[in-house]
Amino acid sequence: MPFERKESPFDNDEALTKDYMPDTVLGRDEELDEISEVLQQLIDNEAPINTFIYGVSGTGKTVSVKYQLQELKQGAQNYDDISITFIYQNCESLSSSYQAAISLTNQLLKDDQYAHLHDQLEIDYETLPSSGLPKDTVYSIFFDALDHLTYxxxxxxxxxxxxxxxxxxxxxxxxxxxxxxxxxxxxxxxxxxxxxxxxxxxxxxxxxxxxxxxxxxxxxxxxxxxxxxxxxxxxxxxxxxxxxxxxxxxxDEVTNYVTVVLDEVDRIGSRDELLYEIPRAQANNRVSNIRPSVIGISNDVAYKESIQSKTDSSLRLKEITFRRYDANQLGEILHQRAELAFKDGAYDDEIVPLAAAHARQQGGDARFAIDLLHKAGVKAKNDGDDVVQKDHIDEANEEKERDRIYEVTSDLDAQQKVTLSVIMLHDLRDETPISRESLYPKYKQLSGELLDKTTSKRRVADYLKEMYQLGLLNRKDNYGGPGKSGYVYELDTVDYEMILRVLGETDPSGMPEGSDLLSTELIDELESFADGKSAVREATQTQSSVDSWK
Ligand SMILES: Nc1ncnc2c1ncn2[C@@H]1O[C@H](COP(=O)(O)OP(=O)(O)OP(=O)(O)O)[C@@H](O)[C@H]1O
Known part of the structure; x- marks a missing residue:
């Protein structure tokens, strides 16, 4: 079939992509003020402050920092006694400070405006190799490069x-x-x-x-x-x-400030000395021409605590916390994006509060909210609808939820998956919520049959807790006396089809070769459940699909 252009509700779908930089950052006035307080030091030509920014995913940390850095750059043009340089590094795919230093140095070496570094650093490389150089060498090249980012x-x-x-x-x-x-x-x-x-x-x-x-x-x-x-x-x-x-x-009359932004800095794990070395580079004589500072950004609460235990007052580390967006703030952000992304009259106004409400349920994640709008627009286009409607948002939301659950479920190991199948079995038999004690016999039987080994009740309790933390299971308090598990569990979203897909996958870690996790008992139970459902369906003449069994 020849390709033909489809009618699309989008005017500019770029405005809904993840790297789009909005003209204004909405609903973050306090946070923006706190960042500008830190950056004001540079405009005032005073000692820089190091900053650690924390907040859960999609709370606008990155966009706020980038926005304020742009503003600062503009403001700094009015003062010729300061020179300000920023380097932004996302640490998502880096696992140590060594790698971060290489990546930062290479970013500078590849940048035409710093072509002088190739001569001044007197290194034999166009860019540094990703491994092989001693750590001290890498650090000394990196700090030397920073020291040459001067007016x-x-x-x-x-x-x-x-x-x-x-x-x-x-x-x-x-x-x-x-x-x-x-x-x-x-x-x-x-x-x-x-x-x-x-x-x-x-x-x-x-x-x-x-x-x-x-x-x-x-x-x-x-x-x-x-x-x-x-x-x-x-x-x-x-x-x-x-x-x-x-x-x-x-x-001689110009002070040189260099600020390194390390986004998702928790990804470099415990080998994160760069975060502390940069602020101390001047005191440790690693640099002499610049006044360095660092902005670390993270959404990991455990990391935030580890930072607090490692820093002392000499670091001047200011902490800024980004709170979750409420539904109104999400609505404002979405409205701004929808106006840019969709053609006039190509979306129903109601989709904005609806998408905001869904995103609020996901912890106030603006990235989730914007992606929901994008997916809804694509759905409308594929369905041949001129206007993006509430149904498109709901469908997109369900799809995203399924994707999320699939992602976390497919990462489980074989023992955890058996435990999940046991919960599903009890769920099909209307025996949930269920305690660890009550599900252990079935776990023991299935784990023995399918995996050739079983683990202790205590381990099973760990699996249940992990799956609860991943949002796969709901948990209720049900204290059963000393020594008894205090909780009962049930499936959070009952999407049997998806769980079956995950259980049926051939190669979960810890599986004996050639087997899968679909026990005969589970299949039988599911079939009789489906039969029961179709009998009910026939009796009530409903149109519900087999996909939505429950
Ligand atoms: N206040 C806002 N105004 C406009 N757009 C926003 C706002 N907050 C977030 N966004 C948009 O939402 C998306 C996620 O924001 P951002 O990357 O800044 O979040 P984050 O807190 O850094 O998340 P993570 O911790 O997951 O990296 C981006 O596309 C960003 O442009």
Whole structure:
């Protein structure tokens, strides 16, 4: 069938993608203020504050930080005594500080605006290899790179190069054969103080001889005037003259701030020393040209606690907490996105509060809310509907819930899956909620038959607790006296089809080869349940599908 363009409710579906950067961040006034308080230090040219931002998923941490950094960048343009550089790193796929340092360094090495680093770091690589280098080497390259993110190395050099091209505008222009890099270098290394010249600098012939011989050229073939013909005798004065004539701010008058943002920093786990090394880099003499600081972002509460135990007051670590969105805030965010994403009149206004309510139930996750709108739009398009309606949102929500449950369930190991099948069996027999004690005999039997081994009641209690924490099971208090489990369990969302799919998968970890977890007993019970359902259905003439058994 030839492809033909479909009618679509979308005007700009980009506005519902995960990397879309909104013009305004809604409903986060307090949090934005707290971030701006931290960043204000840089505008005020005062000691930077290190920050740790915590909040559950989708509470707008990343978008708020990025938004405020943009604002700060704009604000900073009004002040020429500060230079501010940010580096953003998502640590999602990194498992140590070593990897984070490599990734950050490579990000800088790949960035055209920092092309000077390739010369200045004097490393043999275009980018650092992902493994193989000693940790100390990686750290020293990384901090060296940070130390070169300065005004002098960027804007100043550019302006100076331009000034040198127009040097004939000076009253007494010197006859120069060197560029901005050499001039800056010379101004810092008077001839009698020079050990070696970096390989990336290019001086006229004879310069190195002059350097080696210091001021005495008697044993060379060069005369001093010959060598100095392309080199200013007093580079410091020439620089000062160029700065004044061409209105260039001297690097001595500029403070360089470098802020490293480590998003999802909990992913680098316990080997997270970078988070502490960056703020201390100046005190530990790892950098001398910049004032470094760090912003760590995480949604892991356990990580937040570990940070608190590792930091002391010398770190000046300010903590900012992002609260969950309420339904109104989610509604505002969704309204903003829906207006951008959908064509005029292509969505029913009711979808916004409905999607907000669903997302609120998911813990106030804005990412979930926006994705719901996107999925609903795609559903409307595929159904050939001009307008996105409430039904599309509900369907999208169910689909997302199924995906979520499938994801967590398929990660369970074989023992946990057997426990899940036992709960399902009891559920089919109307015997839930059920206690650990009551389900243990069936667990023991099925686990023995299917997996050839059983575990203790205590382990089964652990499985139940884990599945409760994953949101697969509901749990109620049912204290049964000393030594008895205090809880009873039942399935949270009863989607037998999905559980069967997970149980039927061939290779869950811990399974003997060639078997699956669908016990004959479970299948029989399910069949009689389905028969019962169809009998009820026939009797009541309802249209419910076999998929929604319960
Ligand atoms: N206040 C807001 N205004 C507009 N868009 C928002 C707002 N909050 C979140 N979003 C959007 O929701 C999505 C998730 O936000 P963000 O990535 O900032 O959350 P997060 O708290 O960093 O989540 P995680 O911890 O999972 O990384 C993004 O697409 C973002 O643009």
């Amino acid at each position: 002098e190395d960027t804007a100043y050099r550019e302006q100076l190069s331009e000034a040198l091209e127009n040097i004939d505008q000076l009253e007494n222009p010197p006859d120069l054969q060197i560029g901005a890099d050499e001039l800056i270098w010379l101004s810092k290394h008077p001839f009698d103080d020079v050990e070696s010249v970096p390989s990336y600098l290019s001086f006229p012939p004879g310069f190195e001889l002059l350097v080696d011989a210091e001021t005495d050229l008697s044993n060379t073939d060069y005369s001093r005037s010959e060598v100095l013909s392309g080199i200013p005798e007093d580079p410091t004065t020439l620089l000062a003259e160029l700065e004044t004539e061409f209105d260039i701010r001297s690097p």
